[in-house]
Amino acid sequence: MKIFQLEVGMIGTNCYIVENEQTKHGVVIDPGDEGERIVSAIKKEGLTxxxxxxxxxxxxxxxxxxEVRAATGAKVYISSADADCLGQAKANLSIYMMGKTAEFAPADVIYGDGDVVEAAGMKFKVLATPGHTKGGVCLQCDxxxxxxxxxxAESIGRTDLPGGSYDEIIQSIKSKILPLADDVQLLPGHGPATSVGWERRRNPFLQ
Ligand SMILES: [Zn+2]
Incomplete structure (x- = not known):
């Protein structure tokens, strides 16, 4: 597995391209902005x-x-509780976050807690982690x-937006992330990579 990280958009969101080096197939996680740049990166690596x-x-x-969907024809996955965000500018907060209205076609597949999605010859386990949004998920691959x-890294997602809950996010992290081994790498939606062990010891919200 080879991981490409692209920081995209005004808020600096991490978009990840995960490549199966054996097959040159891959997946995209959170195409947050600058779709053309993400597509260029995919093409440059010759990935399907x-x-x-x-x-x-x-x-x-x-x-x-x-842009990523049109260029790749790949299926789009989202959780049921966040699925409406794609079609509703109000729910995805685009006016508030981007200063413009943005609405998208529905997802192709709804995934949920415990699902194991096989894509690009890799297995991704869905961990439901509500708290930042109602339908927030983490995806574990090895x-x-x-x-x-x-x-x-040493922080947690904000919980003051619609659907957010401080108690829920803490519970999500404690029940889904902290039970994992110390050396499991955490690749967040913003900011640097970290690990389960580091956050267990250093994250001030989890002490
Ligand atoms: Zn968010």
């Missing part, structure tokens, strides 16, 4: 993209969706978790 995974429905994680806006 089999799936687009959305960790949650906020606009800063989906603004590049149309020893890597793509954690959206649930947990950041």
């Amino acid at each position: 993209i089999d799936a687009i995974f959305i960790t949650h429905g906020h606009s800063d994680h989906i603004m590049g969706l149309n 020893k890597v978790v793509f954690c959206g806006d649930t947990v950041f």
Whole structure:
């Protein structure tokens, strides 16, 4: 597995392209903005993209969706509780976050807690982690978790937006992330990579 990280858009969202080096197939996680740049990166590596995974429905994680979807023809996955965000500018907060209205076609597949999605010859386990949004998920592939806006290096996602809950996000992290091994890598939706062990010891919200 080879991971490309692209920081996209005004808010600096991490879009991840995950490549199966054996097959040159891959997936895109959170095409947050600058769709053309994401598509260029895919083409440069010569990848066939089999799936687009959305960790949650906020606009800063989906603004590049149309370009990536059109260029790859890949299926789009989102959780049921955040699915309406794609079609509703109000729900994806695009006016508030991007200063413009953005609405998208519905997802192709609804995924949920415990699902294991096979894409590009890799297995991604869906961990429901509500708290930042109602339908926020993390995606685990081997020893890597793509954690959206649930947990950041020494911080957590904000819980003051619609559907957010401080108690819920703490519970999500404690029940879904902290039980994982110390050396599991965490790749958040914003900011630097971290690990389960580091956050267990250093994250001030989890002490
Ligand atoms: Zn968010």
